[in-house]
Amino acid sequence: MKALIIGGGVIGGGWAARFLLNGWDVAVHDPDPEAERKLGEAIGNARRSLPGLYDRALPPEGTLTFEDDLARAAKNADWIQESVPERLELKHKVLGPLSENAATAAVIGSSTSGFKPSELNANGARAIVAHPFNPVYLLPLVELVGDADQTAHASNLLKSIGMFPLTVRKEIDAHIADRLLEAVWRESLWLVKDGVATTEEIDEAIRMGFGIRWAQMGLFETYRIAGGEAGMKHFMAQFGPALAWPWTKLMDVPEFTDELVDLIAGQSDSQSGHLSIRELERLRDDNLVGMMRALKKTGTGAGGILVQHEQQLPTAGPTALPVTGDRVIPQSWTDYNGHMNETHYLEAAAAATDRFMEMIGADAEYIAGGRSYFTVENHICYLKELLAGERLTITTQVLKGSGKTLHLFHTLYGSKGTAAATVETLLLHVDLTTRKTALPGPQVQARLAEYADAHSRLTPPSGAGRRVGERE
Numbered sequence: 001m002k003a004l005i006i007g008g009g010v011i012g013g014g015w016a017a018r019f020l021l022n023g024w025d026v027a028v029h030d031p032d033p034e035a036e037r038k039l040g041e042a043i044g045n046a047r048r049s050l051p052g053l054y055d056r057a058l059p060p061e062g063t064l065t066f067e068d069d070l071a072r073a074a075k076n077a078d079w080i081q082e083s084v085p086e087r088l089e090l091k092h093k094v095l096g097p098l099s100e101n102a103a104t105a106a107v108i109g110s111s112t113s114g115f116k117p118s119e120l121n122a123n124g125a126r127a128i129v130a131h132p133f134n135p136v137y138l139l140p141l142v143e144l145v146g147d148a149d150q151t152a153h154a155s156n157l158l159k160s161i162g163m164f165p166l167t168v169r170k171e172i173d174a175h176i177a178d179r180l181l182e183a184v185w186r187e188s189l190w191l192v193k194d195g196v197a198t199t200e201e202i203d204e205a206i207r208m209g210f211g212i213r214w215a216q217m218g219l220f221e222t223y224r225i226a227g228g229e230a231g232m233k234h235f236m237a238q239f240g241p242a243l244a245w246p247w248t249k250l251m252d253v254p255e256f257t258d259e260l261v262d263l264i265a266g267q268s269d270s271q272s273g274h275l276s277i278r279e280l281e282r283l284r285d286d287n288l289v290g291m292m293r294a295l296k297k298t299g300t301g302a303g304g305i306l307v308q309h310e311q312q313l314p315t316a317g318p319t320a321l322p323v324t325g326d327r328v329i330p331q332s333w334t335d336y337n338g339h340m341n342e343t344h345y346l347e348a349a350a351a352a353t354d355r356f357m358e359m360i361g362a363d364a365e366y367i368a369g370g371r372s373y374f375t376v377e378n379h380i381c382y383l384k385e386l387l388a389g390e391r392l393t394i395t396t397q398v399l400k401g402s403g404k405t406l407h408l409f410h411t412l413y414g415s416k417g418t419a420a421a422t423v424e425t426l427l428l429h430v431d432l433t434t435r436k437t438a439l440p441g442p443q444v445q446a447r448l449a450e451y452a453d454a455h456s457r458l459t460p461p462s463g464a465g466r467r468v469g470e471r472e
């Protein structure tokens with residue numbers, strides 16, 4: 001699949017990275033002589049963060065090209081994303097020729113933060129709004145506004161690159177999310193202008209409290225809980241009267257004077273000026289990956305989107321031993337020594353055990369039926385360093401798979417294909433009601449026996465049954 005990005009700045013760069021790292025070929029058109037450098041840095045940031053969201057490898061990266069001839073590039077693209085500055089006359093200038101040259105089936109999306117499709121298409125273009133969130137390569141939300149057939153087609157493509165399309169029911173200035181953000185932005189400008197709070201104090205007020213809540217339950221679900229056992233009705237009864245109190249200055253916008261700009265920019269410099277924008281981006285990205293990986297455990301919010309996308313990602317082809325892990329090492333797995341911390345070797349191996357259990361039919365449904373395996377022993381041998389961003393592949397050999405016993409030998413390979421660790425794991429099958437060992441169900445026994453039989457004919461892995469001690 002091919003994407004064409006018009007305008008490779010903050011948002012266009014994020015789109016380019018999102019498509020590329022999901023295996024699309026990407027062409028970029030941007031007259032800025034610095035565009036290639038800036039885009040390279042944005043893609044670099046995406047490479048160090050996006051793959052770390054997943055416990056499976058993303059498809060091989062697509063190719064990146066720069067394109068001067070807009071008409072030619074438009075003809076070949078499956079998705080064209082306009083991300084030029086937020087000026088309507090500029091959007092018109094770009095969207096007209098794109099609409100004339102694009103294939104009928106191609107999506108023409110505009111990243112506009114506030115313009116409606118009727119405004120974008122006033123001169124006969126056929127764009128839809130596809131409004132993303134920064135950083136586009138990590139945050140899943142894309143607000144879609146416009147023609148129903150085109151937004152439905154766009155929605156399917158966005159899901160295939162791990163995004164969450166939210167189709168807005170009717171066009172409105174600034175769609176849904178930017179109306180909310182604009183409200184907070186306006187209030188914040190007032191609070192700084194009136195000397196009530198500094199930019200740093202406002203950021204603390206968000207990130208120490210409701211900002212964390214919003215990432216997992218949003219506004220309404222959070223307030224439902226805040227109503228106590230009586231829920232939303234009680235919440236509204238208690239806080240409804242506040243609507244009539246002077247709690248907001250929403251439509252009363254502070255005058256956008258040089259003085260206000262200097263005040264805010266000055267405070268922002270003293271708050272965050274000790275870090276470059278790229279350093280801030282990397283800090284933000286590492287935090288986002290950590291938070292989204294946490295949400296993945298419960299399948300909540302953006303974590304649910306990761307779970308769904310991960311299920312669509314290709315699994316490795318057949319090898320003599322089953323591949324039970326294939327992923328990229330996230331930044332958050334590294335420690336003060338600059339390499340993957342010892343605990344995460346076990347985390348990766350435990351995920352490989354889970355995958356092998358699925359392969360023999362001891363999957364979520366089987367476990368919900370009251371049976372599972374418990375690990376009773378692990379032995380890890382650390383052979384080579386593993387680094388963040390490196391691809392990690394795991395194969396699993398069955399040493400014993402009969403009766404209540406499941407004895408596995410995982411080998412963890414780094415990017416160069418050399419063994420970086422082995423993890424030998426002994427598990428026993430249990431009845432989850434009695435919490436005592438029990439025989440597996442007949443289907444699990446049969447599938448496990450097939451693996452055990454095939455693997456018994458392979459060379460036993462060196463290091464199996466090894467005691468703790470220095471290697472010879």
Ligand SMILES: NC(=O)C1=CN([C@@H]2O[C@H](COP(=O)(O)OP(=O)(O)OC[C@H]3O[C@@H](n4cnc5c(N)ncnc54)[C@H](O)[C@@H]3O)[C@@H](O)[C@H]2O)C=CC1
Pocket residue numbers: 006007008009010011012029030031032035082083084085086087094111112113114131132133134
């Ligand atoms: N920055 C943000 O937080 C977000 C911005 N958006 C929207 O994305 C769009 C782009 O915004 P940013 O990326 O922030 O702006 P930006 O200023 O970072 O990037 C705009 C890019 O467009 C290029 N450009 C200018 N004229 C062009 C033309 N005729 N053809 C091709 N490229 C051209 C510029 O050289 C620049 O690289 C805007 O519509 C904005 O509202 C959407 C979501 C978030």
Ligand SMILES: C[N+](C)(C)CC(=O)CC(=O)[O-]
Pocket residue numbers: 113132133134178181
């Ligand atoms: C400030 N903004 C209106 C350009 C913000 C957006 O459109 C979305 C975002 O990423 O915050």
